[in-house]
Amino acid sequence: MTDVDAGERYRAPALDKGLDILELLAETEEGLSQAEIAKALERTPNEIYRMLDRLVRRSYVVRTQADRYELTLKIFVLAHRHAPMRRLVSHALPVLRRFAREAEQAAHLVVFDRGALVVVAQVDPPGYWSLAIRTGSHIGLNNTGSGHVFLAFATPDERRLMQEEHDPMPNEMPPDDLGDILERVRRDGYEIHDSQQISAVQNLSVPIFGPLGGVIAVLTCPFLHRLDTSEALDADAVLNILLAAATEISAASGGTKT
CATH class of the missing domain: 1.10.10.10 (Winged helix-like DNA-binding domain superfamily/Winged helix DNA-binding domain)
Known part of the structure; x- marks a missing residue:
């Protein structure tokens, strides 16, 4: 036959x-x-x-x-589960470790999976202190830097589907100016915003682009202002390192920005 x-x-x-x-x-x-x-x-x-x-x-x-x-976004979500996700993490971890050494800040990688934002990789800086989110943790879509980046770069239909699939975290309240925030994030290409969960923390969040031009992950640094040294980098300097790291991970994933 x-x-x-x-x-x-x-x-x-x-x-x-x-x-x-x-x-x-x-x-x-x-x-x-x-x-x-x-x-x-x-x-x-x-x-x-x-x-x-x-x-x-x-x-x-x-x-x-x-x-x-x-x-809708559903095929996109299905396409980035399991083996592709493992490849993304394997590409990202060496870059995240280098970021942590250079910036002396923690960082974590977040994906949108079946309606949830999930931390799939996390690194600590080499010093004796950091602020970290455990791998496997679920975080909010509407009140985190990672969530804002996903929403900002989604089409209106994709955004609607993400909101429909998302099961809000306890006390997850979107800011009153969420629409303005998302417009600014898409225009600037990143989010830098005070954390809505922890005082004195700034979330620096940048997109990771996939082969089809969409955001497949978000790289976030919970930035802490150090007071114990005069040589610590400020938020703008750390953001530049984070953006370079995101560009490198996107390139390794075959990513292109739409």
Whole structure:
């Protein structure tokens, strides 16, 4: 039996139809109507309707107010679990350790996974003090520097899906000016903001970009102002080192900024 014969023997028409729709929508920026999808795939609108309904119900596709269909963030989330995540951490850890030595500050790497912000890597500075978040910890989406960076670089539909999937942490309250914060983060390319959890801490947070141009992780330094030495770097100097570290990790991950 040839490869072609085997492929035809094990065909799954419904699955093929769904994958055709996902691949078509992945190539469009403004979404498509049901009629446009049917025409592009050379199928009738009735054939497409039931499949679109299932994809919307499973959150792979969203139906907009203009009655058009677009991809959600769900495929992106699925694509960055497990093995790819291990590769990201393996690329990031040497860079994080170098950052900690140069900046004399702690740092942690955060990903968005199934509605939660999860710390997947963390390093301490070489000295005898630091402020660290344990690997595996879940943190807030609306009230942390890491969360603000994820939200700032997401499209409106991606942001809506992230909020829908997110189970807020206890006492997780977004700041009143969250919209202004997100605009500033996207414009500047980073967040520098007083922590909403710990007094006298500034969160320095920068994005890690993936191959498709989206943010796949956020690198955050809980910056502490040192009083025991006159040679300590200030927040701006540490931010520059953090930005360079993020650029290096993005490059190692094949990342490009949209």
